[in-house]
């Protein structure tokens with residue numbers, strides 16, 4: 139029986155982040171482990187309210203009150219079991235999820251302080267990792283085989299579910315390492331890569347085969363894949379970066395897609411662990427922000443990750459531009475009533491490391507230094523309104539000014555999955571959002587070819603990728619005539635409390 143008064147005795151507390159002057163000199167994670175006493179205290183704040191809205195806030199349907207109470211009473215092994223019943227990779231979500239569950243926590247009603255659900259989750263995950271993540275191979279093989287294309291969280295979650303059900307699973311990844319955006323997209327100060335490697339060892343021990351450096355559609359055709367396997371899951375992400383080709387000066391040196399900078403920087407960090415260093419952009423430009431004035435355009439995860447990387451590379455100064463006005467700092471209940479996901483100012487640890495955020499600003503021009511290299515961005519204050527579903531951006535007269543810029547990073551979102559040979563070969567096409575549609579049974583327009591994660595959903599979240607990977611795995615298992623049912627947390631039509 140949970141403690142009904144815990145939240146009255148204890149305030150919400152998170153572990154202190156590593157000090158800024160220390161952490162920007164390295165690439166290690168910002169948060170140290172919380173310590174058992176703090177995490178048991180915080181788990182005690184969960185009263186098991188009876189109608190746990192946090193379940194619906196979590197796309198995985200994590201059994202949050204159950205494992206909160208197990209942590210409160212020190213039942214770590216049972217907490218590890220309970221958490222893994224719904225989430226293959228809590229070490230990723232516990233570190234990186236924006237925690238829509240916390241926005242839906244009953245303790246948050248009326249501006250209260252929700253339970254630190256995500257922190258409890260990561261501590262359970264790390265307890266599991268310390269215990270060695272024992273493999274759970276299938277009791278017997280089914281004799282059926284599945285190809286998973288793409289090794290991000292969607293592909294990996296599906297692979298683990300299918301392997302545990304006895305299917306022979308091969309994951310094909312065009313990159314030189316497994317992990318999708320977790321590997322080279324998300325910097326180490328948010329997710330150190332040993333967490334991925336530990337989980338991959340478990341998957342391998344459960345029978346999952348990994349083939350890196352294989353670009354499906356180029357190195358192996360869709361037909362070859364279909365001949366070799368009984369079903370195919372496409373989990374290729376939504377990596378088509380949005381650009382701004384119409385902005386004057388876009389072609390100048392020093393103006394780059396954010397992902398080009400992030401991936402190159404993350405590869406340099408990874409090189410310290412024995413992987414190849416690619417310290418230059420594809421056009422040969424060094425990626426280093428050291429000593430440079432950096433302007434990041436965009437207000438989301440990718441922009442914040444660029445900010446943290448720029449600080450660690452020693453940028454002279456960083457501006458981060460957001461088209462929209464500064465959001466409120468607390469939930470506006472009239473606009474976003476509890477338990478929906480509120481529009482509020484979201485600040486990441488990277489924001490306390492420095493840099494200036496400029497809201498309600500649009501770039502009019504990237505300014506040439508006379509040699510073809512960017513030297514500034516000319517911006518204007520803007521208002522943004524929606525008319526007939528279209529976004530109308532209007533510059534405020536007389537508000538134009540220049541910001542110094544030697545390096546400009548475009549973090550203005552993604553336009554769906556990339557156009558690549560694999561699509562036509564499998565006979566699937568991008569919809570108006572650049573995503574691949576799924577039928578209710580997760581099959582694409584091509585029979586036996588399934589889709590999950592960002593490729594189906596558009597650029598989203600790790601928690602959704604895992605949820606969709608699990609759901610697609612359940613559908614594939616049933617398509618292959620597998621015995622029993624695999625758990626499936628979501629269907630493709632479900633609209634979450636926390637849409638993204």
Ligand SMILES: Cc1cc2nc3c(=O)[nH]c(=O)nc-3n(C[C@H](O)[C@H](O)[C@H](O)COP(=O)(O)OP(=O)(O)OC[C@H]3O[C@@H](n4cnc5c(N)ncnc54)[C@H](O)[C@@H]3O)c2cc1C
Nearest residue numbers: 288290291292312318319354374375591592598599600603
């Ligand atoms: C910079 C950045 C930071 C982010 N931070 C967060 C965060 O803090 N929290 C959060 O919840 N979400 C975050 N996200 C979003 C999250 O990373 C994605 O939603 C998630 O990784 C999607 O998983 P996925 O498996 O669908 O695809 P991905 O992780 O994109 O993986 C797709 C994989 O498919 C491979 N692939 C593509 N085509 C082929 C082919 N033809 N053959 C073989 N392989 C192929 C790609 O190389 C890639 O490895 C972030 C995204 C970015 C870009």
Ligand code: SF4
Nearest residue numbers: 196231235237239256
């Ligand atoms: S996965 Fe995200 S939404 Fe679900 S319990 Fe963890 S932090 Fe909350």
